[in-house]
Amino acid sequence: MEIFILPSEEAIGKAIADRIEEVFTARPQANLGVATGSSPLPTYRELIARVAAGRLSFKDSHFFMLDEYVGIAEDHPERYHNVIHTEIASQVDVKPENVHGPEGNAEDLQVAVKEYDQLIKDKGGVALQILGIGSDGHIAFNEPGGSLVSRTHVDTLTKQTRVDNARFFDDDLSKVPTHCVTQGLGTIMDAEELCLVATGANKAEAVAQMVEGAISAMWPATIMQMHPNAKVFLDEAAASKL
Numbered sequence: 013m014e015i016f017i018l019p020s021e022e023a024i025g026k027a028i029a030d031r032i033e034e035v036f037t038a039r040p041q042a043n044l045g046v047a048t049g050s051s052p053l054p055t056y057r058e059l060i061a062r063v064a065a066g067r068l069s070f071k072d073s074h075f076f077m078l079d080e081y082v083g084i085a086e087d088h089p090e091r092y093h094n095v096i097h098t099e100i101a102s103q104v105d106v107k108p109e110n111v112h113g114p115e116g117n118a119e120d121l122q123v124a125v126k127e128y129d130q131l132i133k134d135k136g137g138v139a140l141q142i143l144g145i146g147s148d149g150h151i152a153f154n155e156p157g158g159s160l161v162s163r164t165h166v167d168t169l170t171k172q173t174r175v176d177n178a179r180f181f182d183d184d185l186s187k188v189p190t191h192c193v194t195q196g197l198g199t200i201m202d203a204e205e206l207c208l209v210a211t212g213a214n215k216a217e218a219v220a221q222m223v224e225g226a227i228s229a230m231w232p233a234t235i236m237q238m239h240p241n242a243k244v245f246l247d248e249a250a251a252s253k254l
């Protein structure tokens with residue numbers, strides 16, 4: 013794992029965008045793994061500016077999302093398909109039909125999750141995956157106690173994650189979905205390169221565990237230690253317990 017401690021969220025966004033520009037300039041048909049949450053937003057702002065400036069293009073790429081809520085209304089602004097559309101996909105030149113995510117409203121979720129894993133493989137896999145981390149060390153929606161080698165699957169959200177995300181649902185816990193579909197840690201580990209962002213003091217414990225702790229399902233992000241090309245981008249606060 014390579015650790016970068018940078019002075020601001022903007023500096024982190026620029027550093028990851030630099031890396032994406034390098035990879036996608038060399039391989040214009042590479043696929044990008046996109047994440048929801050606030051952590052990737054400075055990176056998205058940089059990517060949008062660079063595509064607008066003609067420095068970078070995703071016209072031959074596929075975007076693969078990490079996760080989605082189960083049973084959320086198709087037009088809900090917090091449905092992750094809609095979040096990714098708004099924050100990045102609609103503002104760069106990726107083709108709308110090339111933006112993919114696990115389907116949380118499929119009639120048969122068990123079939124849909126298998127098809128999603130297969131689709132990623134069929135399109136050539138993910139060259140670079142952007143990641144955030146939950147305060148409990150979850151990645152995508154792989155919560156503590158789950159398998160470290162799982163594939164895309166249906167999962168139950170922990171109380172902590174539902175409380176953390178209630179701010180997006182009128183601060184009303186009863187409106188936060190209880191289940192999700194998520195790429196498994198095994199699926200995520202198949203990406204050629206991982207770029208994880210963590211900022212703020214509330215991520216410091218999860219970051220310390222991820223970087224220095226023993227690999228354990230109780231801190232799902234610790235599996236990153238096994239990846240041959242994992243980069244972790246931190247601000248001072250998130251790095252404060254290292």
Ligand code: GLP
Pocket residue numbers: 047048049050051052078079143144145146147151152153173
């Ligand atoms: C959610 C998402 C994760 C994300 C996490 C942290 O639980 N499913 O993919 O990493 O939130 O979000 P933030 O970056 O806003 O702290």
